[in-house]
Amino acid sequence: MLSKPQIRTITSLQQKKFRREHGLFIVEGVKSVTEFLHSDYSVQRIYHTAQAAAKLPKIPQNIKSVEIDDLELKRISSLRTPQGVLALVGIPDYPPLTGDVLQNGFHVVLDDIQDPGNLGTIIRTADWFGLKRVICSIGSVDVYNAKAVQASMGSLARMQVYYTDITQLVADSAIPVFGAVLDGSPIYDTDFGQEGLVVLGNEGNGISTAVLPHVTHRVTIPRIGNAESLNVAISAALFCSELARKGKIDPGVY
């Protein structure tokens, strides 16, 4: 039986402010919770229904696991249709991003992306294509937002997501900075070399004016039809796919 203060604490994690205060975020659903249990993330507590318990892997003894009923789950879930299990997971603290980490490979850099579904989908896609990190500007949507976690379909458990001053990052970059723009060179002919940052802009405004001057390679997904732009998660996927097609992503390196 959950107390009112417990319910209040858990539901407060639907807001970024309280996620940062408690250092915790929510993961829901058997598949996602299982992936976080098998990851480097620190799962702190699991709330599950009797029915869902059978579908979960063995929960390590150091993780407190609480059986609750459907009504209680509904009260703490951020999903319209709760999925039997909800975990509280620690927000990780990564070592600072240094040039060493970025060299000899490719990283997706997101410039103030706002839609949590887009961010989650980019993480899922980057994971499919073998990347290990996504770098977000400070002003980007919080990846620990329930919708972003959900859209990542468990891939967040395998990815490192950094928040950093990306203007500084691209200004100081010793490696090429590729930027997705509407008037650059065709992506299919682009020589990506062996390392680089791939910058994708905000949903409405594209790459910010502070970041744009530091883009060393302006790259475009050629348009045949009439849409004004592509969704940012779609653009990110097309860049990841081009890197993969050209043999630039080595699963051994990442």
Place this chain on the structure above:
Amino acid sequence: MLSKPQIRTITSLQQKKFRREHGLFIVEGVKSVTEFLHSDYSVQRIYHTAQAAAKLPKIPQNIKSVEIDDLELKRISSLRTPQGVLALVGIPDYPPLTGDVLQNGFHVVLDDIQDPGNLGTIIRTADWFGLKRVICSIGSVDVYNAKAVQASMGSLARMQVYYTDITQLVADSAIPVFGAVLDGSPIYDTDFGQEGLVVLGNEGNGISTAVLPHVTHRVTIPRIGNAESLNVAISAALFCSELARKGKIDPGVY
């Protein structure tokens, strides 16, 4: 001033049943409404605030246009943040799909896609890459759903979206049927020839067991990392992009 029955009729269009009954759907926002005004769709009525009126193009005399205030707009809008203008647009009635229409080109076929955001994004992406039609199974989400219309970012105004028995369609197909599966040939090496249907499956279950036997070319987006699958709108985009890269989409034909 909108009457209660008027408000009821408009908000009823948020449900598929009433959209079909009235043959109408809702388009919101200056950009989208402008694109529908410039399209072959029949815009029947426009509700706009005084502020939004200045941003709209000249509205033809045969379209009834009604000025309303912010509060009234909020009552009829399906958006959390209404965008100044809401149009009622007629659901088009296309001639039946025949082999002639499908030959000498490529069409995306969606097998019971459920998420309206995914459908809208696929329409936007197909429009970017110069396709003119998207074909949905009867069980797919309704494209005139507000979220699908919104996610298409105006591209729906330029696209024909068919709902048909796709099992019959692929069974009778005289042209190749490419299917997005997890264990097919790599997409980058696939010879798409000059025409075909590109089938993408449901978000959870992939291509249905009724459709799968009619897939003549099983195609896979090669995975390097660990995600279990890709989002269906991402997969659709990667197929469209491959067709574009290989010069299979001729803007003159579509």
